[in-house]
Amino acid sequence: MKDTLQFQQETTAANPIAYQHMARPGISKQLIEEISHYKSEPTWMLAQRLRGFSIFQKKQSPQWGGNLQDIDFDSIRYYLRPTDKRATNWDDVPADIRDTYEKIGIPEAEQKHIAGVMAQYDSEAVYHSLRERLQKQGVIFEDMDTGLKQYPELVQQYFGTVVPAGDNKFSALNTAAWSGGSFVYIPKGVQVDIPLQAYFRINAERVGQFERTLIIADEGSFVHYVEGCTAPIYTADSLHSAVVEIVVKKGARVRYTTVQNWSKNVYNLVTKRAFVYEDATMEWVDGNLGSKLTMKYPSVYLLGRGAKGDILSIAFAGTGQHQDAGAKAVHGAPDTTSSIVSKSISKESGRTSYRGLVSVPKGMTGCKSSVVCDALLLDEYSRSDTYPTMDIREAQTSVSHEASVGKIGEEQLFYFMSRGIKEREARSMIVQGFIEPIAKELPLEYVLELNRLIQLEMEGSVG
């Protein structure tokens, strides 16, 4: 951690440019050039950024999903230097977020860290022992900026190949303005036995608006990457637009777990995609609790025979929130398997949408896909929609789709209450039961926090 800070100070000192544009809102070619220069990036990366910017300018925002009209791209600050972030004042963090931290029992030091106020995380000892273990195995686990500096060829080989800049307006914006995120490489046959957590990364700049993550799992390897935190993450900026690219090579397996709980002023527009090769497995476990609007559809492109993709997602939409989440499975090789399980909960004016695509082109024989999406409405004001698209062009395919929308039943509540359990506790147990098939896939501390947060949300005392 020290190394990075020193490095940052040195680069600041060594680049006597006036960065007046970098702190200002709005994005321009000049800003992008300055970011790239400030980071001392290779020219190919600058070219990528500029190409991304030109696509961003030309492309329309998606006309489907949530309401994106209120995003004012000119008022967003696209780059904050680490020094800017450290200057953030704890008193500026909204009271409701601080309250939530208190309620879910996060210590103050950690609260500040999560809110992005503190630059340092108090676990250097844990972090160092972890690093040594990983290094011995040849695992690369860096923040993306460091990854680019230290492994430029590897980054260049894969960057933008899974999610090209032109994929959508927000992937273009991310390509232009990215900063932070993780770079992970797992060598052939290496099984990483503990989950890699983003906050163990060397860079203190943990919460980025335009994170860019690239994970390469070489043949026969395994890694579980865990991103995010269930505590609400406060950001003054209203747009979070990340890109996650994953390459799962022959026989490898990657699990990527996210639980996002952005503050409720944030547009969370994320493109996540994995290329999955022969006999490899990709598992997305995706939880969406926070944000004003989330549009996120983790995808698997099954590109080799026997490839497998599992996507599990939970969404909770409270007052004023719209979680437009789902999944995408493209069967690009025969004998590939995908499974999508989506569970959503809406409360009050909250809205959840499942949006999914399963595609089996002609000739891709022997593919199997199963989609299950269940929605739970907590009251009569909440809303849930399902937009499943099945594009099946091959007859020798087995596809199943089940969808259900339910309310917490009177009979279920009465059953619990007839055993002395209060209504509030009964409701929260039933909701926890509803998401259990996915919650059990999360690391234990996440499940505990998730359950507590859902309890808080259902009491209506937060938010």
Add this chain to the structure above:
Amino acid sequence: MSLSVLNLRVAVEGKQILHGVSLNVAAKTVHAVMGPNGSGKSTFANAISGHPRYSITDGSVTVDGSEVASLSPDERARAGLFLSFQNPVEVAGVPVRQFLRTAYNALRRTQVDPIVFSAQLKKEMERMQFDPSFANRSLNDGFSGGERKRLEMLQLALLQPKYAILDETDSGLDVDAIKNIAHTITRAKDQGIGVLLITHYSRILRFVIPDVVHILIKGKIVQSGDASLAQQIEEHGYESFQPSNNT
């Protein structure tokens, strides 16, 4: 000390089902309420327990002297009432163990040590010949009819209410299963629990001898008597019991 129901009138969706039912179940006694289909047996059980769809339009329900008819179902349970459901509902993702512990704590207004609780649950399950894995299954999720009824009886034994209302717990079960249930009911009675056994058939009453039998027809108790009344029904059916006009 009794569960006392006085002149209970109950409507469901505006339709009057019970027209003034009275009975008094003392601790450590078994009352059977028998009646044909549609006589209001389940309405009786649900109304006493506080199901929101059954509205008590008149009369009173008291537990050891305290009025409970205006209380919510959980408050009634904490006052000492227990309902064994005719069709226990499925709740996916909530393990039996967690449900039972939560109920146990709620009824005792305490937080029992999970290890102590598990030991007690294990003992009770062994006594009732449950497979240990049963506690980890989701509540009634994928359970057979028999398993559901047995789980209700496990709850009766574990939660130790003051008064238990058993809504056709014997229905749809074979003789061996009925014997098991009867055994649990008898044990509950011996422990001091007052039991209100609601049933269509007299079969179970061969294994649990009731102190009092009530015949419920068209929302009224038409006759009360001792166990021989059940015998009479077995022989002659409900035909011979007609609602009288002066009850």
